Amino acid sequence: xxxxxxxxxxxxxxxxxxxxxxxxxxxxxxxxxxxxxxxxxxxxxxxxxxxxxxxxxxxxxxxxxxxxxxxxxxxxxxxxxxxxxxxxxxxxxxxxxxxxxxxxxxxxxxxxxxxxxxxxxxxxxxxxxxxxxxxxxxxxxxxxxxxxxxxxxxxxxxxxxxxxxxxxxxxxxxxxxxxxxxxxxxxxxxxxxxxxxxxxxxxxxxxxxxxxxxxxxxxxxxxxxxxxxxxxxxxxxxxxxxxxxxxxxxxxxxxxxxx
Amino acid sequence: xxxxxxxxxxxxxxxxxxxxxxxxxxxxxxxxxxxxxxxxxxxxxxxxxxxxxxxxxxxxxxxxxxxxxxxxxxxxxxxxxxxxxxxxxxxxxxxxxxxxxxxxxxxxxxxxxxxxxxxxxxxxxxxxxxxxxxxxxxxxxxxxxxxxxxxxxxxxxxxxxxxxxxxxxxxxxxxxxxxxxxxxxxxxxxxxxxxxxxxxxxxxxxxxxxxxxxxxxxxxxxxxxxxxxxxxxxxxxxxxxxxxx
Numbered sequence: 001x002x003x004x005x006x007x008x009x010x011x012x013x014x015x016x017x018x019x020x021x022x023x024x025x026x027x028x029x030x031x032x033x034x035x036x037x038x039x040x041x042x043x044x045x046x047x048x049x050x051x052x053x054x055x056x057x058x059x060x061x062x063x064x065x066x067x068x069x070x071x072x073x074x075x076x077x078x079x080x081x082x083x084x085x086x087x088x089x090x091x092x093x094x095x096x097x098x099x100x101x102x103x104x105x106x107x108x109x110x111x112x113x114x115x116x117x118x119x120x121x122x123x124x125x126x127x128x129x130x131x132x133x134x135x136x137x138x139x140x141x142x143x144x145x146x147x148x149x150x151x152x153x154x155x156x157x158x159x160x161x162x163x164x165x166x167x168x169x170x171x172x173x174x175x176x177x178x179x180x181x182x183x184x185x186x187x188x189x190x191x192x193x194x195x196x197x198x199x200x201x202x203x204x205x206x207x208x209x210x211x212x213x214x215x216x217x218x219x220x221x222x223x224x225x226x227x228x229x230x231x232x233x234x235x236x237x238x239x240x241x242x243x244x245x246x247x248x249x250x251x252x253x254x255x256x257x258x259x
Numbered sequence: 260x261x262x263x264x265x266x267x268x269x270x271x272x273x274x275x276x277x278x279x280x281x282x283x284x285x286x287x288x289x290x291x292x293x294x295x296x297x298x299x300x301x302x303x304x305x306x307x308x309x310x311x312x313x314x315x316x317x318x319x320x321x322x323x324x325x326x327x328x329x330x331x332x333x334x335x336x337x338x339x340x341x342x343x344x345x346x347x348x349x350x351x352x353x354x355x356x357x358x359x360x361x362x363x364x365x366x367x368x369x370x371x372x373x374x375x376x377x378x379x380x381x382x383x384x385x386x387x388x389x390x391x392x393x394x395x396x397x398x399x400x401x402x403x404x405x406x407x408x409x410x411x412x413x414x415x416x417x418x419x420x421x422x423x424x425x426x427x428x429x430x431x432x433x434x435x436x437x438x439x440x441x442x443x444x445x446x447x448x449x450x451x452x453x454x455x456x457x458x459x460x461x462x463x464x465x466x467x468x469x470x471x472x473x474x475x476x477x478x479x480x481x482x483x484x485x486x487x488x489x490x491x492x493x494x495x496x497x498x499x500x501x502x503x504x
Contacts, residue, residue, distance in 0.1 A: 057314045140312050141349035141408075145363035145415050146339035155362055159353040240355075240393040 001202075010207045018198045018208075025194030026215050028108065032183070032190060033176035036115025040176075041169060043116065044123020045162075047074050049153055051124070052131045074124070081121035087182040090114050094186040111188040115180060119172055126168045130161035163234055170227035174220045191215060261288045262323070263418055263450060264309065264341075269318035271301075271308055278304045280474040282318070286419065286452055291445045293461035293482075294454045296471035297497060302454040303346075305471070306423050309452070310341045339367055342412030346424040348404040350396040356383070356407050357392035360414040368415065375414075382410040386440050402433030406440055419450035426457060458501060462486050470494045 002009035015022075051074060055064060081089065094110045097103040105113070134157045142152035181192035191212060199208035265285040271278050278301045286292055294302045307313040309320065311327075311334050319326050327337050351359050360379035364370045370378070383389040386406040391399055399407070405425055412420055425441070426434045438460050445451055445464045455461060461468050461482060468485040470478045470493070478491045489495045 135349070135352075137345060137347050137349035138351060141343075141345060141351065141411075143312065143334075144310055144338055144341075144343035144345075145411070146335045146367040147363065148335050151366050155366060156351050156353065163353070236395065240391075240395070240398060242390050243392045 007207065010204055011211065014198060014202065014204060014207050015211055018194075021194045021198055022191070022211065022215060025189060025191035026219065028188065029177060029180050029190040029192075030219065032108070032111045032115055032180045032188070033173065035112050036119050036180075037169070037173045037176050039112070039116035040119025040123050040172070043120030044125075044127045045158070047078070047120070047124035048127025048131055048161075049158070050074065051128050054149065077117075078121045078124050081118050082125075085182075086114065086118050086179055087185055089118060090183055090186050107183070107186050107188040110186055111180065111183045111190070114183070115176055119176060122172060123169070126165050126172070127161065130165035130168075131157060133164055134160050163231075166227065166231050166234070170224055173223055173227065177220050177223065178216060262286070262321075263288055265319075265321040265324075266309070267319040267321065269305070269308060269320065270316045271304055271313060272316045278474055279308065279315075282474075282476060284469060284476060284479060286450065288418075288450055289448050290466050291449075291451045291453065291464055292467045292469060293465040294452070294469045294471060295456070295458070295461055295485075295497075300471045301474040302471050303423050306343075306421050306452065306454050309421060310338050310343055312343075335367065339363075339415050340418050342415055342417035342420040344405070344408050344412055344420060344422045344425050346427050348396075348401070348408045348428070350404055350408055350411070352396050354395075355392065356388060356394050356396070356399070359396070359407060360411045363411070363415050378416075379410070379414050382413040383407070385413070385443075386410045387436075400433060401429045402436045405429065405437045409437075409440055409444070413444075419452060420444070422451065422453040422455070424454050424456065426455070456501070458486070458498075470497065472497070 002013040051071060053067065055067070059067075090110070093114055094105060094107070097105055097110070131153075138156055138160065139152055142156045147155070180188070180190050183190055184193035184196065187193065195208050195212040199205045202208075262285050266282055269279055269282040282301075282305060284292075294305065296302050304313060308315045315328065318328075320328055322337060322340065350356075351362065354362060357376065357379055360383060361372065361375045364375035364378060365372055368375075380389060380392070383392060386409050388403060388406050388410060391403065391407075396404055396407075409420075409425075422441070426437050429437065434457070438457060441451070441453070441460070442464055453460075453465070463482075465482050467479065468482045469476050470485060470489070470491070472493045478485060478489060478494045480490075484490070485494065486498065489498065
């Protein structure tokens with residue numbers, strides 16, 4: 001207990017005493033949200049690509065049927081995981097796995113699993129939207145030089161779609177950093193869980209959660225900055241060099257890039 | 260003459276709307292054929308049917324005598340034989356000018372990157388765009404984009420090029436540079452099928468001009484006849500309207 005029983009000394013006391021706890025919590029939060037966002041992103045890309053496969057005039061009946069069934073299953077997945085709270089999904093999956101399959105998941109693994117499939121459901125729709133937003137002319141031009149649908153996707157459409165959905169993806173990441181706090185219900189030792197125990201030990205809720213609040217903000221803010229920088233990198237230089245100009249070998253044309 | 264493509268009784272409907280009705284024509288090696296006609300007469304749809312961007316409702320498209328609608332040739336292989344230049348350019352926005360001309364050669368024709376780049380450079384030089392290989396499409400003008408699009412199509416070394424109103428989306432002062440490139444290509448013996456509103460180009464460069472109206476080819480003749488002495492009343496009315504502007 002601090003010598004002076006007022007607000008600021010308490011904050012300092014708690015921070016000095018519990019910083020390893022905060023640190024472990026923050027690291028776990030980052031691990032879960034980062035892994036969950038990345039896995040969710042890949043789930044989203046795969047499902048988004050599957051759900052935008054065009055049905056051609058020469059597609060066989062069986063292929064069409066199989067595709068319809070797959071599409072229906074994917075839609076079920078998306079709707080169920082978008083339509084129920086993550087906190088409830090966490091309870092159902094964690095305790096359900098133990099009861100039905102006798103599978104005792106570690107809380108951290110369960111946390112990553114839940115965040116991944118939850119993010120996957122949202123990302124599927126985000127990726128699908130990204131693919132649909134790419135101009136139809138890009139598909140046609142790729143087809144006209146003989147590219148197949150999968151080549152067109154891999155080399156032309158997905159790079160553009162992914163660039164376009166980066167802001168939405170960083171949104172998901174930020175949401176995940178914050179929403180992993182609900183995983184405390186299955187005793188994942190993330191930041192909120194750690195803060196709760198620190199607060200409970202001293203009955204100092206405001207002081208502890210003020211620190212927690214600052215840590216969350218620093219994490220989300222840093223992540224958005226990094227992803228914004230990543231976007232700029234992906235856009236490439238706004239300047240291009242003239243190839244083989246004999247008069248000015250280093251000539252550059254500056255074009256004010258469209259944002 | 261060696262017929263590259265022959266179209267027989269081609270029909271295309273969108274729902275109840277019959278856009279193409281009973282189209283018959285053929286194109287031979289080295290020919291430059293211009294398709295003219297009012298908006299909505301089916302010119303673009305015909306071109307898009309030819310490389311299967313639209314699938315014909317019925318009829319036959321013979322490529323060297325082989326009906327490509329019978330699936331004995333995959334769409335991808337057939338499409339590499341007919342290049343396409345679009346009204347809206349449709350350059351790949353995520354790739355540089357050079358990569359636009361390389362990607363198809365590497366991924367579709369399975370060429371190695373070095374020789375693909377060499378081919379790309381040759382054609383970019385031909386259209387006067389070799390200086391801009393490092394630029395992204397949004398950094399160059401419309402006329403430059405269209406010239407790159409032509410180089411991209413040529414880099415696949417197709418047997419014929421289809422042009423779908425290649426100058427219609429350009430500012431008037433940029434039309435000339437694209438037409439100049441097309442004229443050079445025509446003179447070098449490339450087989451071309453050009454949908455256009457540029458009557459000067461059709462008159463000067465084409466070996467044959469087809470006039471289309473409401474989904475049929477009304478008249479198909481040498482430009483001298485079409486422009487100076489059209490046999491059909493509809494051709495005469497269209498030309499009168501467009502040349503008076």
